[in-house]
Amino acid sequence: MVAPASRLRLLLPLGIFVALVVLLGVGLTLNPREVPSPLIGKRAPAFSLPQLRAPEKSFSPAEMAGKVWVLNVWASWCPPCLQEHPYITELAAMKIAPVVGLNYKDDPQDALGWLTRHGDPFLLSASDLKGQIGIDYGVYGVPETYVIDQRGVIRYKKIGPVTAETLQKKIVPLIEELRRG
Amino acid sequence: MAREARALATMLALCLALGAQAKEAAPAAEDPALESRVTALASELRCLVCQNQSIAESNAALAVDLRNQVREQLRAGKSEAQIVDYMVERYGDFVLFRPRFKASTLALWLGPLLLLAVGLALLFRRVARRRRAGEAELSEAEHARAARLLEAGGDKEPR
Numbered sequence: 122m123v124a125p126a127s128r129l130r131l132l133l134p135l136g137i138f139v140a141l142v143v144l145l146g147v148g149l150t151l152n153p154r155e156v157p158s159p160l161i162g163k164r165a166p167a168f169s170l171p172q173l174r175a176p177e178k179s180f181s182p183a184e185m186a187g188k189v190w191v192l193n194v195w196a197s198w199c200p201p202c203l204q205e206h207p208y209i210t211e212l213a214a215m216k217i218a219p220v221v222g223l224n225y226k227d228d229p230q231d232a233l234g235w236l237t238r239h240g241d242p243f244l245l246s247a248s249d250l251k252g253q254i255g256i257d258y259g260v261y262g263v264p265e266t267y268v269i270d271q272r273g274v275i276r277y278k279k280i281g282p283v284t285a286e287t288l289q290k291k292i293v294p295l296i297e298e299l300r301r302g
Numbered sequence: 303m304a305r306e307a308r309a310l311a312t313m314l315a316l317c318l319a320l321g322a323q324a325k326e327a328a329p330a331a332e333d334p335a336l337e338s339r340v341t342a343l344a345s346e347l348r349c350l351v352c353q354n355q356s357i358a359e360s361n362a363a364l365a366v367d368l369r370n371q372v373r374e375q376l377r378a379g380k381s382e383a384q385i386v387d388y389m390v391e392r393y394g395d396f397v398l399f400r401p402r403f404k405a406s407t408l409a410l411w412l413g414p415l416l417l418l419a420v421g422l423a424l425l426f427r428r429v430a431r432r433r434r435a436g437e438a439e440l441s442e443a444e445h446a447r448a449a450r451l452l453e454a455g456g457d458k459e460p461r
Contacts, residue, residue: 153353159394226363252367259392261350261364 158259158278165192165269166257170247173224173232180221180247182273189299191220191292192267193243194260196227197235202264205282206239209266212288213242218268218296222246225255225263268292270299340373343382347372347389348397356399 160166169181182192193209195202213220222243224232229248236246249255258267261280268277277295279287344358351362357369368389375385389397401407440448 156350156394156396159391252364256367256371256392259394261393 155280158275158280160259160275161278163275164273165267165275166254168247168254168257170223170249170254173222173229173236173246173248176229176248180245182269185219185221185269186273187271189218189271189296190269191218191296192223192258192269193220194223194225194255194258194263194265194267195246196225196263197231198227199225199263201282203239205264205266205284206242208283208285208288210240210242212283212292213244215293217293217300219244223254223258224248225260226250226252266292268295268299271302336373336376339376339382340369343372343376343385344369346386346399348399350393350397 165182167182169179172178172180191212195209209220212218220243222245224246226249229250232246232248236243247254252260258265264282266279266283267275270276276299277291279292283292341358345356347357347368349355349357349360349362349365349368351364352360355365357365357372359365371388372385375388376382380388386398395401395407401410403411
């Protein structure tokens with residue numbers, strides 16, 4: 122028979138193996154697309170862009186000071202934007218925070234057509250024709266959604282389509298919390 | 303499973319959506335020295351759309367935009383370090399293929415060295431112990447017992 126102490130020692134490789142499997146298992150279930158944004162907790166980058174529906178007018182985030190608001194980056198060429206469209210519409214209909222669209226690298230005619238076909242949940246959309254403002258906001262996977270607080274600080278960023286779950290569990294509770302101040 | 307499949311489909315759609323917008327890279331032509339600096343820097347930066355490519359290799363629309371960004375900023379006289387800062391400010395440390403050495407990356411940089419050191423220490427300890435055990439001299443009584451055992455075939459030792 123093996124003494125208890127050395128039996129433990131024999132189990133050690135098994136223990137290490139199990140620990141490794143758990144570590145790798147957790148790693149595999151993480152979503153590599155969800156890169157923590159360095160912009161969370163920082164001021165939303167300033168910009169001034171023409172409005173999609175009224176190009177002679179401009180929009181700048183400074184106009185939203187004092188309000189909790191949502192910036193949704195979308196494009197008519199982006200299928201996942203259509204996928205999240207019902208939830209963005211639902212959020213806008215709640216009227217707890219204005220939802221501003223950032224129309225990213227899109228043709229304004231295509232964008233307007235898309236809004237006509239699927240409905241326009243946005244207070245307004247700003248046209249980022251060249252994607253320069255997208256770069257400032259660290260956009261890399263349209264759609265992206267930002268929740269910005271009264272002081273203009275980005276509090277949350279969702280990369281990829283908003284789902285019913287993200288809307289109910291993250292975005293709405295966060296907006297309500299921020300509104301309470 | 304269905305969730306994973308959907309996530310995968312979404313990712314593919316994202317890649318395709320951004321990929322579909324990709325245009326041919328701007329002609330490298332006019333300034334080869336600048337262009338080689340652009341490529342050198344771009345190959346250090348991860349393309350976040352198709353994550354295992356650098357922005358030098360990827361033809362996703364965003365990679366093309368970021369290459370242009372790198373080119374314009376170099377042309378404007380910015381240093382490589384300033385441009386890397388610009389990218390990190392927007393996309394985070396994740397854009398760097400070689401992460402910076404700082405508090406949050408200590409484990410990343412030093413972990414393997416630490417593991418190596420621990421492994422070597424254990425190995426040395428073991429070897430040293432074995433050597434000591436090997437060198438241990440037998441006492442006279444032990445010699446006698448060993449001889450007896452060898453002679454008797456080993457199983458006759460009185461217990």
